[in-house]
Amino acid sequence: MYREIATGLGRIVTLSLGGRLGRFGQWPPEKLLIDEPLALLEERTNRLERIYAKCTANLWDGPAVFRAAMNRHGGIQLAPEKRRALSHVIVTLMWGELGAWIISAELAERLDAPDARMAASSQVFDEARHFYVLRDYLAALHVPVPKLDPYFVAGVRSLLATRDLTIKLMAMQILAEGSAQSIFRFLADSEIEPVLTELLPYIEQDEARHVGLGVLHLPERLTELSPRQCRRLQRDVYAIGDMFGLSLISKVEHYEALGLDPRELFRRADGLLTTLAEKLGNVPGTNERYFRTDDPKDPEYEKKLAFLFPKAEPSGASRLVKSLLSLGSRTLPV
Numbered sequence: 403m404y405r406e407i408a409t410g411l412g413r414i415v416t417l418s419l420g421g422r423l424g425r426f427g428q429w430p431p432e433k434l435l436i437d438e439p440l441a442l443l444e445e446r447t448n449r450l451e452r453i454y455a456k457c458t459a460n461l462w463d464g465p466a467v468f469r470a471a472m473n474r475h476g477g478i479q480l481a482p483e484k485r486r487a488l489s490h491v492i493v494t495l496m497w498g499e500l501g502a503w504i505i506s507a508e509l510a511e512r513l514d515a516p517d518a519r520m521a522a523s524s525q526v527f528d529e530a531r532h533f534y535v536l537r538d539y540l541a542a543l544h545v546p547v548p549k550l551d552p553y554f555v556a557g558v559r560s561l562l563a564t565r566d567l568t569i570k571l572m573a574m575q576i577l578a579e580g581s582a583q584s585i586f587r588f589l590a591d592s593e594i595e596p597v598l599t600e601l602l603p604y605i606e607q608d609e610a611r612h613v614g615l616g617v618l619h620l621p622e623r624l625t626e627l628s629p630r631q632c633r634r635l636q637r638d639v640y641a642i643g644d645m646f647g648l649s650l651i652s653k654v655e656h657y658e659a660l661g662l663d664p665r666e667l668f669r670r671a672d673g674l675l676t677t678l679a680e681k682l683g684n685v686p687g688t689n690e691r692y693f694r695t696d697d698p699k700d701p702e703y704e705k706k707l708a709f710l711f712p713k714a715e716p717s718g719a720s721r722l723v724k725s726l727l728s729l730g731s732r733t734l735p736v
Contacts, residue, residue: 413641414556414648418734421559429559430497435537435547461527462604464535471600478542480595485543487659488595491585493548494649496536498582501558502612503529505574509615512567515622521615528608535601542597551652552734557645560638568623568635573642575616576678577693581646583609584671594660617681629686636685636692643693648727654711665707672696672703 421427472478480488506529509522540547561573583606590602624632650671654664672695679691696703712720 413637414553414645414730415734417560417641417645418552418556421556421563424559424563426559426562429555429562430500430550432547435541460607462531464531464604465538467601467604468535468538468597471597472542474600475596478539478595478597480543482545484594484660485545486548487656488598489540489543489545490548490656491589491653491660492536492540492543494550494554494653495582495585496533496540497550498554498558498578499529499532499536501562502574502578503533504562505570506612509567509570513619515619518615518619521611521619525608525612525615528612532605532608535605539598539601551649552731553645553652554649556734557642557649560642560645564638566635566638568620568627569638569642571616571620571623572635572639572682572692575612576620576682577639577643577646577675579609579612579616580675580678581650581671583613584674585667588662588667588670592660592662594662613678617678620682624682632685632692633688636690639693647694648730651710651727652731665711668707668711669698673698 478485503526506522506525510519510526513519513522561570561578564570586602586606586609590599590606593599627635650668657664657667675693676695676697679693679695682692684690685692696706709717709720710723716724
């Protein structure tokens, strides 16, 4: 386990440095933040085509939905400490939606398959709506906007900077969107705050379509790659996926401050990502998936959760891993 952690951290540091020095080194652009909510002031081809059709059929007015929810519930009714904890979760989702907005626009421009381009084009409008709604919600919390954790920043910067569309499709449409879908559902089911509970199902239904683009279009692209190219793809996606996973682990204390069990969130996210990894099959010539997942059905799964999130006094090994993750978050360039 220690060798695996050291190897993963090495990949993370390499990609993090590259992202910090690249053209997205200043991402995210904090000037896009606001003090008050704007809304309060004013067969595969057919299935891909259906993603576009569903988008146009299920369009929802983000500002209108947000205003109605705020009016219906009399604003956000949360204690200050829970507002601060929730802001750490929302800010990551919000900036993630901005990253997805940028990437979906690039996919709409550069993908060759017309049906996939249509699906990506519809996603551009979804991601823009999600970003602005979450930005409004973050502003309505009326707490200082927290900084992003370095693991998430490094992962998104690397994903934005790469020119490889297959990496973007796998790491964004499958890993990031699948994780986001799990988080949105987990938060909605938890009903921690009525306005958020009302908004999240709208966002989640859009995220399911975005995952669909990756699941439907990626197999076609993977058949065009050589085994060596597939292994290189796996290496890069592993590194980005590790950073997203470490970012989620870093939010554990904030979920716990909201009275939520992070173990249940990880079970949901791991279950969905395992299913998606299975849909893509193995890297040619190996028994390995394209990205790392932990299957909740594995007999050892609960032991891994107990190791990462001990309910009692943590073991020495657990404390060491936590210290390594903390060291990484302090030393990675942001």
